[in-house]
Amino acid sequence: MSNDDKMPFWADEHGQKLTCTEKLRTLRENESELHQVMQDAxxxxxxxxxxxxxxxARFGALVEKMESPFRKKEADSATTEDPS
Structure with missing residues (x-):
């Protein structure tokens, strides 16, 4: 069993498994690059x-501090009052 077999599949915010080949390729490449940088550090x-x-613990703390710039924009626009 490889490490990939132990990892959860890539899913969207609704829990649906991603199937787009390009998205999956990009996510795998990003994960591989991140792993190498973390391994070196x-x-x-x-x-x-x-x-x-x-x-x-410090690496984990970095992960915990990550925020989605997309979620923040959505939350900000939802709380903005209508000026009229």
Whole structure:
């Protein structure tokens, strides 16, 4: 079983599995690039003597801080009052 088999499938906000080949290709490429950058940063930190649990906690905190610029715009426009 590969690591991909353990990962959830790519789905939209309604839980529908994505089937568009181009979208899936882009998502897989982005994930692969991100994995490589994170692996490099992880190895650097290990070489500098950082505790592996601290590294992973900091990476996790970065993920938790991510916000959707699209959701914010939708929420802002929904709360904007009609000037008339």
């Amino acid at each position: 992880y190895e650097d930190a290990l070489l500098f003597g950082v505790d592996p649990l601290i590294i992973k």
